[in-house]
Amino acid sequence: MSQPILSAKDVCLxxxxxxxxxxxxxxxxxxxxxxxxxxxxxxKTTFINICTGYLKPDSGQIYFNGKAITGxxxxxxxxxxxxxxxxxxxxFVDHTVQQCLEIAAAARSGRLSWFTSLSKxxxxxxxxxxxxxxxxxxxxxxxxxxxxxxxxxxxxxAMALMLRPKLIIMDxxxxxxxxxxxxxxxxLIMQALDERQVTSWFVEHDVDIVSQYATRVAAxxxxxxxxDGSPSEVLNNPQIKKEVLGDxxx
Ligand SMILES: Nc1ncnc2c1ncn2[C@@H]1O[C@H](COP(=O)(O)OP(=O)(O)OP(=O)(O)O)[C@@H](O)[C@H]1O
Ligand SMILES: [Mg+2]
Numbered sequence: 001m002s003q004p005i006l007s008a009k010d011v012c013l014x015x016x017x018x019x020x021x022x023x024x025x026x027x028x029x030x031x032x033x034x035x036x037x038x039x040x041x042x043x044k045t046t047f048i049n050i051c052t053g054y055l056k057p058d059s060g061q062i063y064f065n066g067k068a069i070t071g072x073x074x075x076x077x078x079x080x081x082x083x084x085x086x087x088x089x090x091x092f093v094d095h096t097v098q099q100c101l102e103i104a105a106a107a108r109s110g111r112l113s114w115f116t117s118l119s120k121x122x123x124x125x126x127x128x129x130x131x132x133x134x135x136x137x138x139x140x141x142x143x144x145x146x147x148x149x150x151x152x153x154x155x156x157x158a159m160a161l162m163l164r165p166k167l168i169i170m171d172x173x174x175x176x177x178x179x180x181x182x183x184x185x186x187x188l189i190m191q192a193l194d195e196r197q198v199t200s201w202f203v204e205h206d207v208d209i210v211s212q213y214a215t216r217v218a219a220x221x222x223x224x225x226x227x228d229g230s231p232s233e234v235l236n237n238p239q240i241k242k243e244v245l246g247d248x249x250x
Contacts, residue, residue: 003066005030005167005199006082011050011060020046021057022223028167033190034201035210035231037244038220044203045087047220048169052084053077065166083165083198087172089156093145097136097155100144101127104162126162133192134158149176150185157189161196168193170202174209182206186213207235207245219244 004027013021020043028034038044049055051062053074062070064080092100105123131137134154139147144155153173160168173189174182190213193200204210210217210231217234219227221243227234234240241247 002029004028004063005065006051007063008047008051009061009063011047011057011062013046013050013055013057019223021050021060024060024223024225026218026225026228028199028201030166030199032199032201033213033215035214035217036201036203036220037205037207037210037217037234037240038203039244042220042244043223044220045171046223048084048171048203052082052169078163078165081164081166083160083163083168085153085156085160085168085170085173087175087203089152091144091152091155091159093143095144096141097131097144097147097151098127098140100155100159101130101162104159108163130158130161133161133195135188150181153177153185154188157192161192161198164196165198167199167201170200172203172205174204174206179206182209183212211235 006028008024008026011021011024012019024047036044046055050057053069053072053076056071060070061068064077064082067080069077069080092103095103102123105127128137131140134157136151136154136158139151144152147155157168157170157173170189174185177185186209214231217229217231218225219234219237219240226243227237227240235245
């Protein structure tokens with residue numbers, strides 16, 4: 001198999017007495033759609049924060065495209081091509097959808113170059129294309145803080161896409177969205193990621209969404225990866241059914 005796009009070697013992190021990452025070894029390959037499942041407090045977000053530079057592990061290493069990135073700043077890691085979206089979307093809430101994407105474009109190219117006509121016209125076209133891609137063209141002039149939750153999630157992903165990532169890590173992209181709207185939201189996100197050829201990893205609690213959109217599932221229990229494999233393998237694993245999915249029949 002090719003070199004992994006992302007790998008973790010023996011990563012550990014504790015908060016006081018809480019072991020949030022417990023000797024994690026992990027690999028993600030280009031083209032994968034990984035769903036991460038696990039109960040509240042299992043350590044899913046902590047591991048994302050370690051990989052994206054928001055937390056430094058106590059020990060262990062993270063590699064992106066073969067390069068050690070452990071302890072680098074989130075800004076540097078984004079520049080290397082790893083994007084993320086958040087459990088609570090991180091938007092510029094007083095700005096419109098279009099302005100949020102323009103700010104993301106400016107952040108990528110360096111703020112000053114946004115004002116040079118060539119890069120501005122390139123970025124303007126990309127902003128329009130990205131709004132189209134995620135289905136937010138009609139909301140271009142709406143204030144992001146007033147959008148319905150599903151649109152906020154789409155905008156968060158769209159802002160990450162403006163940074164032209166090779167990999168995007170999404171922390172609960174459907175949380176706070178009604179069950180009727182979740183599938184439409186995931187379909188839009190995954191279509192956008194396919195079109196831009198972005199590898200992805202998403203945290204998700206809804207088993208239907210996991211089964212439908214993941215090519216691989218990893219289950220977290222108490223800071224460890226308890227199972228990792230195909231969706232049917234992991235979702236039918238008796239330990240995962242009992243301890244992660246809360247199946248009382250097991
Ligand atoms: N900054 C922090 N300071 C102290 N403890 C923390 C911190 N961040 C996380 N924890 C603890 O680490 C453990 C793992 O938390 P984490 O947020 O990674 O879980 P999670 O799997 O993302 O849960 P959820 O499904 O609720 O989002 C929990 O016990 C949490 O309370
Ligand atoms: Mg979390």
